[in-house]
Amino acid sequence: MDGVPGMTFFDVRIPGLKMTVVAADGQYVEPISIDEFRIGVAETYDVIVEPKDDRAYTIFAQGIWTTCTYADLRHLHTTSDPRDPEREIELHLTGNMSRYMWSINGVKFADAEPLVMKYGERLRITLVNDTMMNHPIHLHGLWSDLETGDNQHIPRKHTVIVQPGSKISYRVTVDAKGRWAYHCHLLYHMSGMFREVRLVCLKPAFADMEADPLLSKLMIDKLEISEADEGNPLAWEAELQLLYSRAISPYWDLQLGWRGDMQPTPTRNWAVISTIYWNKLVKTIYD
Numbered sequence: 001m002d003g004v005p006g007m008t009f010f011d012v013r014i015p016g017l018k019m020t021v022v023a024a025d026g027q028y029v030e031p032i033s034i035d036e037f038r039i040g041v042a043e044t045y046d047v048i049v050e051p052k053d054d055r056a057y058t059i060f061a062q063g064i065w066t067t068c069t070y071a072d073l074r075h076l077h078t079t080s081d082p083r084d085p086e087r088e089i090e091l092h093l094t095g096n097m098s099r100y101m102w103s104i105n106g107v108k109f110a111d112a113e114p115l116v117m118k119y120g121e122r123l124r125i126t127l128v129n130d131t132m133m134n135h136p137i138h139l140h141g142l143w144s145d146l147e148t149g150d151n152q153h154i155p156r157k158h159t160v161i162v163q164p165g166s167k168i169s170y171r172v173t174v175d176a177k178g179r180w181a182y183h184c185h186l187l188y189h190m191s192g193m194f195r196e197v198r199l200v201c202l203k204p205a206f207a208d209m210e211a212d213p214l215l216s217k218l219m220i221d222k223l224e225i226s227e228a229d230e231g232n233p234l235a236w237e238a239e240l241q242l243l244y245s246r247a248i249s250p251y252w253d254l255q256l257g258w259r260g261d262m263q264p265t266p267t268r269n270w271a272v273i274s275t276i277y278w279n280k281l282v283k284t285i286y287d
């Protein structure tokens with residue numbers, strides 16, 4: 001059914017009645033009085049109507065195109081994360097309508113690498129729709145904060161319609177750990193137009209490097225206590241690291257520091273030079 005453009009998106013109106021939109025995707029927005037609104041698969045709108053006459057009213061849901069109403073939405077509360085995005089991910093919604101195959105950046109889900117996001121970061125996702133259909137794109141686990149103009153009242157959505165040949169941006173605060181599904185909500189598009197979002201956690205030392213690039217942080221990195229062999233059950237082993245780390249590119253951190261093995265005796269001191277790609281230790285050189 002969704003092969004026919006317009007069949008899974010509706011413009012809803014009730015002739016003779018104004019409607020007041022009070023929430024979008026379960027998030028309160030500043031009430032707006034409208035004559036009609038567009039709704040797509042998986043989106044929700046909370047609408048208040050106040051019939052004044054004692055008569056029957058008709059709700060029309062028409063699969064036709066009018067202008068998008070996202071620009072009219074303003075979150076009722078001030079934006080919870082006012083940070084500007086630290087980086088941008090641009091994704092093209094792609095597909096072949098005659099063969100009915102769908103993909104992101106030309107790659108279908110089965111062949112795709114997960115989208116990696118860093119826990120704690122604020123990023124911008126820009127979706128570019130290279131197809132001739134609408135796609136309601138649903139991000140699980142994390143909110144899609146639509147960049148619609150007023151940064152103080154950015155509306156939060158979990159599903160965002162991307163119109164044919166158009167482009168839309170939203171901000172995401174990566175604040176929920178896990179592996180999340182990110183996909184078009186049209187059933188027949190889902191198998192291809194789908195990505196896994198995988199979160200990686202960085203140690204807090206890396207998180208604000210951009211804000212303060214010269215800042216060094218000392219990390220007590222590792223304190224391991226393990227049981228020793230027979231005869232000395234309380235023996236322990238500890239390793240202490242004091243590291244300075246600095247971002248040398250968006251994805252690379254350089255670490256310099258000292259490492260000390262407290263046990264077993266004698267205590268040994270090491271100089272540490274490491275390179276970190278996201279949260280992955282690439283190489284550590286001890287001296």
Ligand SMILES: [Cu+2]
Binds near residue numbers: 134135136184193
């Ligand atoms: Cu789709």
